[in-house]
Amino acid sequence: xxxxxxxxFLCLVSAMxxxxxxxxxxxxxxxxxxVRIGVMTPLSPPGATLLGKFILQGAExxxxxxxxxxxxxxxxxxxxxxxxxxxxxxxxxxxxRRLVSQKNVSAIIxxxxxxxxxxxxxxxxxxxxxxxSTQASSKTITEKHLMTAFRTHAIDPxxxxxxxxxxxxxxxxxxxxxxxxxxxxxxxxxxxxxGAKKLGLKLELKDLxxxxxxxxxxxxxxELKAWKPDLLIDIHSVPTTxxxxxxxxxxxxxxxxxxxxASFDWPGRAxxxxxxxxxxxxxxxxxxxxxxxxxxxxxxxFKKEYHKKYGEFPIYAAFNGFGQILILADALEMAKSxxxxxxxxxxxxxxxxxxxGTVKFDRGEGPYWxxxxxxxxxxxxxxxxxxxxxxxxxxxxxxxxxxxxxPN
Amino acid sequence: MIDSLLLSQYLIAGIVIGIxxxxxxxxxxxxxxxMKMINWSMGEFYMMxxxxxxxxxxxxxxxxxxxxxxxxxxxxxxxxxxIIQRYLLRPMFVGEMERKDEYATVVxxxxxxxxxxxxxxLAGPNQFAPPDYAGPTHIGPLPxxxxxxxxxxxxxxxxxxxxxxxxxxxxxxxxRGSAQNRxxxxxxxxxxxxxxxxxFGIGVSLAAAAGALLAPIFLVWPENGAIATMKGFEIIVIxxxxxIPGSLLAGLLLGIVESLGSILISPSFRxxxxxxxxxxxxxxxxxxxxxxRQRVA
Numbered sequence: 001x002x003x004x005x006x007x008x009f010l011c012l013v014s015a016m017x018x019x020x021x022x023x024x025x026x027x028x029x030x031x032x033x034x035v036r037i038g039v040m041t042p043l044s045p046p047g048a049t050l051l052g053k054f055i056l057q058g059a060e061x062x063x064x065x066x067x068x069x070x071x072x073x074x075x076x077x078x079x080x081x082x083x084x085x086x087x088x089x090x091x092x093x094x095x096x097r098r099l100v101s102q103k104n105v106s107a108i109i110x111x112x113x114x115x116x117x118x119x120x121x122x123x124x125x126x127x128x129x130x131x132x133s134t135q136a137s138s139k140t141i142t143e144k145h146l147m148t149a150f151r152t153h154a155i156d157p158x159x160x161x162x163x164x165x166x167x168x169x170x171x172x173x174x175x176x177x178x179x180x181x182x183x184x185x186x187x188x189x190x191x192x193x194x195g196a197k198k199l200g201l202k203l204e205l206k207d208l209x210x211x212x213x214x215x216x217x218x219x220x221x222x223e224l225k226a227w228k229p230d231l232l233i234d235i236h237s238v239p240t241t242x243x244x245x246x247x248x249x250x251x252x253x254x255x256x257x258x259x260x261x262a263s264f265d266w267p268g269r270a271x272x273x274x275x276x277x278x279x280x281x282x283x284x285x286x287x288x289x290x291x292x293x294x295x296x297x298x299x300x301x302f303k304k305e306y307h308k309k310y311g312e313f314p315i316y317a318a319f320n321g322f323g324q325i326l327i328l329a330d331a332l333e334m335a336k337s338x339x340x341x342x343x344x345x346x347x348x349x350x351x352x353x354x355x356x357g358t359v360k361f362d363r364g365e366g367p368y369w370x371x372x373x374x375x376x377x378x379x380x381x382x383x384x385x386x387x388x389x390x391x392x393x394x395x396x397x398x399x400x401x402x403x404x405x406x407p408n
Numbered sequence: 409m410i411d412s413l414l415l416s417q418y419l420i421a422g423i424v425i426g427i428x429x430x431x432x433x434x435x436x437x438x439x440x441x442x443m444k445m446i447n448w449s450m451g452e453f454y455m456m457x458x459x460x461x462x463x464x465x466x467x468x469x470x471x472x473x474x475x476x477x478x479x480x481x482x483x484x485x486x487x488x489x490x491i492i493q494r495y496l497l498r499p500m501f502v503g504e505m506e507r508k509d510e511y512a513t514v515v516x517x518x519x520x521x522x523x524x525x526x527x528x529x530l531a532g533p534n535q536f537a538p539p540d541y542a543g544p545t546h547i548g549p550l551p552x553x554x555x556x557x558x559x560x561x562x563x564x565x566x567x568x569x570x571x572x573x574x575x576x577x578x579x580x581x582x583x584r585g586s587a588q589n590r591x592x593x594x595x596x597x598x599x600x601x602x603x604x605x606x607x608f609g610i611g612v613s614l615a616a617a618a619g620a621l622l623a624p625i626f627l628v629w630p631e632n633g634a635i636a637t638m639k640g641f642e643i644i645v646i647x648x649x650x651x652i653p654g655s656l657l658a659g660l661l662l663g664i665v666e667s668l669g670s671i672l673i674s675p676s677f678r679x680x681x682x683x684x685x686x687x688x689x690x691x692x693x694x695x696x697x698x699x700x701r702q703r704v705a
Contacts, residue, residue, distance in 0.1 A: 045631040049533035181676045210675040215626050215635055218421045219667045220675045226414050240535050251544055251553035275537040
């Protein structure tokens with residue numbers, strides 16, 4: 001009996017001491033709890049897997065950066081939870097639900113495909129966890145004025161306006177639009193037509209819409225060759241099939257006689273030259289970043305450390321993944337909470353230092369709601385195996401470093 | 409109105425791609441005709457062939473000896489196919505097994521998922537392209553890449569060799585006998601289990617040949633076999649399951665229909681034209697162009 005009393009007493013004291021420990025060091029126990037952020041991005045086909053990979057690498061380094069500087073909310077570390085949306089809306093919806101309901105994340109970054117982001121955006125409004133477009137550009141995403149959708153990437157109307165002004169400067173008249181049948185492709189075709197009308201350009205526009213998964217576009221390219229375009233705008237969202245298109249256009253002697261303008265910066269990757277060799281020379285492409293651009297201190301840190309870690313310089317997707325983690329870290333500090341609702345308030349109110357400047361999410365008009373746009377430019381490769389660093393900027397005039405070079 | 413030059417260009421483009429599709433389909437239909445099972449992982453053997461060709465050409469053989477990579481890739485995949493058949497598929501033919509089709513489907517679908525993921529783990533999601541096999545050329549009025557021309561000739565050579573093996577060799581006789589009557593051929597002293605193994609090896613090596621020949625055209629990446637597989641299955645339905653001439657003709661038909669459909673109607677529905685052709689053929693001839701009704705004893 002005596003032994004049993006002693007044992008009871010011992011348990012009681014232990015329980016009290018444990019409770020005291022929790023009560024007195026509440027902060028430090030809580031400090032051990034991480035702040036959870038989701039990365040939902042395409043990591044398997046038919047999505048743009050490489051973009052997903054770069055975004056994830058950037059986000060991971062963003063977490064390293066924040067955690068090395070002491071974390072957020074009084075020393076709490078950021079922890080990433082990754083979901084692969086494969087570039088398909090159904091997987092995106094399932095992934096968003098998993099991140100929100102099972103992983104309890106405070107926010108999600110990494111969206112690449114407009115179709116996925118549009119589908120997930122509607123769901124996010126119901127579940128209340130903010131989602132960021134890292135490289136999805138359809139204007140519909142932000143045009144819906146969702147409280148939970150944010151973007152730090154160029155939107156379609158701006159992109160179309162950029163190439164229309166470039167077309168105007170170059171004096172091109174016959175423009176072929178080769179676009180995939182997705183929100184991204186169809187959206188850009190519509191924006192180009194509307195933009196040309198708005199700018200009063202007298203252009204002959206011919207659009208050819210193809211299925212995203214088609215690997216052989218030879219018949220379409222033959223038709224375009226017969227049409228004799230001054231410029232072919234390629235609107236692919238997946239670089240794999242875009243490489244094939246350039247090869248096929250070269251093989252039937254359409255390109256580079258007729259220049260190709262890629263709708264985003266996929267030619268900026270190292271694999272571009274490996275896959276295309278000489279056939280890729282003279283390509284024009286839209287970019288949101290040039291390696292000679294001035295970056296913020298955070299951007300310079302990332303560029304240097306990324307190179308140290310991966311042996312190559314980061315591309316825009318990686319920068320944007322990194323930048324969005326930093327924006328969220330600053331917003332968490334500002335909100336003093338990791339609750340999604342508090343985070344949204346902070347995101348709307350604050351100004352955040354990212355990799356390329358100060359980011360703000362205003363309640364702007366139309367698609368400029370929760371929208372921050374990076375600079376847009378038209379680059380051209382003028383030599384085989386040229387580094388993006390040496391690719392001249394052809395447009396806009398204030399950034400221009402070279403003129404269009406036609407093939408010999 | 410399309411002028412005749414453009415029309416002939418579309419036709420030639422369709423024929424070129426159609427013959428390449430046929431190589432894939434012949435592998436599938438060949439395995440079916442012997443083993444009476446569908447290999448759903450055929451595209452992954454195509455993918456293996458393309459990766460092997462890339463690594464052989466880039467790291468060992470060099471750009472000038474690219475043609476040696478094709479038989480080597482075929483040989484490696486042939487051996488891999490024999491091993492897979494021996495340990496994963498043979499059990500369904502030994503003893504009394506119910507639901508053989510389901511067994512084969514589960515095994516080959518699992519292989520498909522496994523090999524795709526293995527490729528991502530080993531080589532990453534990136535695309536690779538071996539050096540060009542040849543410079544640009546012309547087929548009639550159509551300017552084509554040297555790679556396509558080589559793939560076309562290579563496909564015809566491989567199909568010719570395949571025909572010779574099946575028609576003129578002892579192994580070919582055993583394969584044909586096994587396709588006609590699995591029980592009867594055993595009375596002639598043929599080991600059907602060994603014939604199955606060889607048939608599976610030959611079938612997947614044809615897919616590997618397609619992958620190796622098309623590597624510089626359609627690039628090398630973990631899912632590059634998916635489209636080839638889909639087209640292959642469309643072709644065997646059109647041509648008739650188990651019919652090799654049917655596969656060849658159906659490949660050509662599919663290539664031409666896709667090429668013309670995407671120009672005359674809309675390129676958005678390129679894959680749909682193939683399925684419309686499949687449905688049309690099934691309505692008129694449910695067994696496909698050259699297929700025969702199965703006789704059940």
